[in-house]
Each structure stands twice: as structure tokens, then as C-alpha cells.
Amino acid sequence: xxxxxxxxxxxxxxxxxxxxxxxxxxxxxxxxxxxxxxxxxxxxxxxxxxxxxxxxxxxxxxxxxxxxxxxxxxxxxxxxxxxxxxxxxxxxxxxxxxxxxxxxxxxxxxxxxxxxxxxxxxxxxxxxxxxxxxxxxxxxxxxxxxxxxxxxxxxxxxxxxxxxxxxxxxxxxxxxxxxxxxxxxxxxxxxxxxxxxxxxxxxxxxxxxxxxxxxxxxxxxxxxxxxxxxxxxxxxxxxxxxxxxxxxxxxxxxxxxxxxxxxxxxxxxxxxxxxxxxxxxxxxxxxxxxxxxxxxxxxxxxxxxxxxxxxxxxxxxxxxxxxxxxxxxxxxxxxxxxxxxxxxxxxxxxxxxxxxxxxxxxxxxxxxxxxxxxxxxxxxxxxxxxxxxxxxxxxxxxxxxxxxxxxxxxxxxxxxxxxxxxxxxxxxxxxxxxx
Numbered sequence: 137x138x139x140x141x142x143x144x145x146x147x148x149x150x151x152x153x154x155x156x157x158x159x160x161x162x163x164x165x166x167x168x169x170x171x172x173x174x175x176x177x178x179x180x181x182x183x184x185x186x187x188x189x190x191x192x193x194x195x196x197x198x199x200x201x202x203x204x205x206x207x208x209x210x211x212x213x214x215x216x217x218x219x220x221x222x223x224x225x226x227x228x229x230x231x232x233x234x235x236x237x238x239x240x241x242x243x244x245x246x247x248x249x250x251x252x253x254x255x256x257x258x259x260x261x262x263x264x265x266x267x268x269x270x271x272x273x274x275x276x277x278x279x280x281x282x283x284x285x286x287x288x289x290x291x292x293x294x295x296x297x298x299x300x301x302x303x304x305x306x307x308x309x310x311x312x313x314x315x316x317x318x319x320x321x322x323x324x325x326x327x328x329x330x331x332x333x334x335x336x337x338x339x340x341x342x343x344x345x346x347x348x349x350x351x352x353x354x355x356x357x358x359x360x361x362x363x364x365x366x367x368x369x370x371x372x373x374x375x376x377x378x379x380x381x382x383x384x385x386x387x388x389x390x391x392x393x394x395x396x397x398x399x400x401x402x403x404x405x406x407x408x409x410x411x412x413x414x415x416x417x418x419x420x421x422x423x424x425x426x427x428x429x430x431x432x433x434x435x436x437x438x439x440x441x442x443x444x445x446x447x448x449x450x451x452x453x454x455x456x457x458x459x460x461x462x463x464x465x466x467x468x469x470x471x472x473x474x475x476x477x478x479x480x481x482x483x484x485x486x487x488x489x490x491x492x493x494x495x496x497x498x499x500x501x502x503x504x505x506x507x508x509x510x511x512x513x514x515x516x517x518x519x520x521x522x523x524x525x526x527x528x529x530x531x532x533x534x535x536x537x538x539x540x541x542x543x544x545x546x547x548x549x550x551x552x553x554x555x556x557x558x559x560x561x562x563x564x565x566x567x568x569x570x571x
Contacts, residue, residue: 148195173388178399180354180393181347182428187261191340218493218494222436223437223492224494227480229320232307232366234305241295243329249323251342254309255268256308256327257301258359260300260303261302263439272553275365286362306439307324312507338356350380351377365445400432400435413449415561417429436490453544463570464524467567475555480506483540486543504516512534523537525542
């Protein structure tokens with residue numbers, strides 16, 4: 137089945153545009169017939185998916201007792217054992233905090249970081265990036281910032297408005313090899329939060345839950361995190377499920393939810409695909425009313441940064457969006473790639489539930505990039521990366537990115553602080569070639 141063709145790698149590509157695919161059914165004719173009820177359930181399920189995925193990620197992070205308004209993580213680089221966030225990178229240490237702004241503003245302190253890439257993104261519960269502080273926007277000097285909820289007056293030093301009372305802060309600090317982990321970890325200790333939090337979040341349904349339970353959780357999440365006024369059109373159209381909680385025919389609701397799941401998992405797209413790579417849309421990370429793309433990113437690459445900060449390209453694969461054969465592939469990277477921070481190519485195994493995680497391999501190598509030591513370069517300064525399930529042998533071994541021994545896989549290419557020619561699409565990544 138074609139379940140992965142549309143999936144993204146940390147923002148690689150969206151599913152169908154919800155309003156593009158759904159308007160003809162959900163926006164025309166009677167709102168009382170069975171077809172309208174099916175369309176309403178489909179659109180409402182897709183609309184609510186980022187809230188459900190954000191809540192699920194928060195529950196995983198806070199399940200061990202981590203409090204709100206406090207950073208945790210940053211112990212080491214991601215490994216195949218890390219299964220909380222899909223498509224993790226192996227280039228940076230992560231620092232995580234779940235924000236509760238219901239009791240007032242929260243103070244954020246960032247240390248000076250002059251010698252490496254860093255960023256701290258704050259995402260509202262609808263998965264939009266409300267702010268990205270970092271090398272690009274703040275520079276090497278940190279400081280104190282004030283994170284302010286949607287209904288609070290702006291106050292404090294460097295106030296930043298957050299669109300929902302609850303949010304996710306995710307810091308990334310570049311690590312230049314295993315020997316650099318301790319230094320990067322020391323820098324992370326300078327990130328601090330201070331502010332009173334409310335009660336710990338209640339449990340919420342998962343995306344696989346019964347439709348009635350799913351929509352009940354979406355309504356509770358929306359009550360705690362009111363949507364923007366610009367979403368009124370879909371909220372009116374889907375009010376019985378998203379707002380009122382009034383009765384909807386169970387059969388129609390189940391059919392609509394099944395259609396939504398099929399669209400997100402199986403929907404086919406040709407968005408910005410070129411030379412075997414799927415390029416992100418320009419609204420990645422700040423989706424507006426592109427609810428379908430927002431839902432696809434929430435499922436396949438939650439916490440994706442906007443294009444100005446990072447470009448994520450996902451391989452199209454051989455079959456249904458993944459690689460399945462035992463062939464060897466070559467990616468010939470040029471010497472000059474238009475990035476101001478770094479680039480890397482990461483390997484992921486594809487799971488049955490459409491998530492992507494680092495995979496065990498004999499080299500413990502999960503990515504190759506411009507900082508990887510020991511690579512053999514061509515006379516022009518570029519590098520050929522060899523991708524295969526088994527060691528390609530000879531001089532190719534130094535540049536080997538191991539694929540899983542069995543099962544489907546993908547690769548994701550990342551470029552942090554991309555230059556304008558990469559951001560606007562003027563520069564294209566070379567294709568992967570079977571050899």
C-alpha cells in the first residue's frame with residue numbers, strides 16, 4: 137500500500153491540503169446530510185491531530201516526573217534507543233521544556249554561545265513556531281527573555297508573545313563529534329526557566345483512539361489552548377465535534393475518521409519533489425490554515441523548524457516513499473553547499489506506524505555531514521556518500537552510511553542556516569544514484 141509516499145522528514149512534505157482536498161465536500165450543500173457528517177469528521181480529525189501529537193509528546197517527556205517550566209534532557213546525542221520524537225537528528229544535543237503560562241509569564245535565560253550553531257524554538261500547542269531564538273536571530277550573545285501567554289500584558293525584558301497558554305520549548309546545540317559532547321552539555325546548563333506553573337496536564341487520547349474519545353480530548357485541549365481567530369471557518373463547519381460536543385452519527389464519524397487516517401497515511405503528493413528529494417513547503421513551521429500539511433508534519437516530523445532556520449529534505453525512496461531493496465546508492469555532494477552552519481545526511485528505519493528512528497549499525501554511525509571526520513574527498517573537495525545495507529568495501533567504506541540490515545528505510549538531508557539560494561529553491565540537492 138502507498139502509506140508513506142506523502143510522509144515528511146521533519147517537514148519534508150505535507151499530505152493533501154485539507155482545504156484543497158476537503159472544501160468540495162465539507163463546504164458545499166447541506167450541513168445535515170451523511171456526506172457532510174463524514175466530511176466534518178474527516179476535517180475535524182485532521183485539524184486536531186497536532187494538538188493530540190503535542191499532548192502525547194508532552195506526556196512522554198513529563199511521564200518521568202519532569203515539571204513544567206523546567207529544562208531537561210541534553211545528556212547525549214540521539215541513538216536508536218531514543219523513540220520519543222520521530223526523525224531526531226544526531227548532530228545536536230536537545231534540551232526540552234514544556235511551558236505553562238497559565239499562572240503568568242515565564243523568564244527564559246540563554247547563555248552566550250559564540251562558537252557553534254544553537255537555536256531555541258518555542259512552539260504553541262498547534263505546532264506553530266512562535267519564536268526561534270538562535271545564532272540567526274539573536275547571535276552569539278544570549279540574554280533574558282520573557283515568555284508571555286496570549287491573554288497577559290507584555291512585560292519583562294525582551295517579551296515574546298506565545299499564542300497558547302501551554303507550549304513546547306526545544307533547544308538545539310551543535311556537537312562537533314563525540315569528544316565535544318561534554319562541552320556542549322556544559323553550555324546547555326546555561327539555559328534556564330523560571331515561572332510558576334499550574335497543575336500537571338491531564339491525560340489525553342492518542343491518535344489511534346476511538347473517534348469519540350479522540351474528539352473529546354481535542355475539545356479539552358482546545359479549551360485549554362484556544363485556537364486563533366483565523367480558524368473560525370473550520371471551527372464553525374466542524375462545531376459539533378470541535379466546539380460543542382453534540383451528537384454526530386457514529387457511523388458517519390467513524391467513516392470520516394477512517395478517511396482522514398487514510399489521507400494522512402496514504403495520501404499521495406508531488407509537492408516540490410525534484411531529483412528524488414521532497415522539499416518542504418514555504419509555510420513549514422508556521423502553517424496558517426494549511427491544516428493538512430500541519431497534520432502531516434505533526435505525524436512525521438513534529439517540531440520542524442521554519443525554512444529560514446533549517447531545510448529538511450526527505451528521500452522519495454523506491455517504493456511507497458521508502459527504500460526497500462538491497463541496492464547500493466551514492467550521493468555526490470559538492471564542495472560548496474550554501475549553508476552557514478552545517479549539513480548532514482541521516483539514516484532512519486521506517487516503522488509500521490509511519491515513524492522514523494535511528495537504526496543500529498556496526499559503525500554506530502547515524503549520519504554523515506560536513507563535519508564528519510575521516511571522509512575521503514574527491515579532488516574537487518566534494519564527497520561521495522555510499523548508502524547500503526552492507527559495507528561497500530575498499531575506499532568506499534570511509535564514506536559509508538549504513539542502512540538497516542533489513543526492512544524499509546529513508547534518509548533525511550538537513551541544512552542549518554541555509555543561504556538564500558537554498559531557501560528560495562535556486563540550489564538543488566544532487567540525486568541519489570543507484571550503483
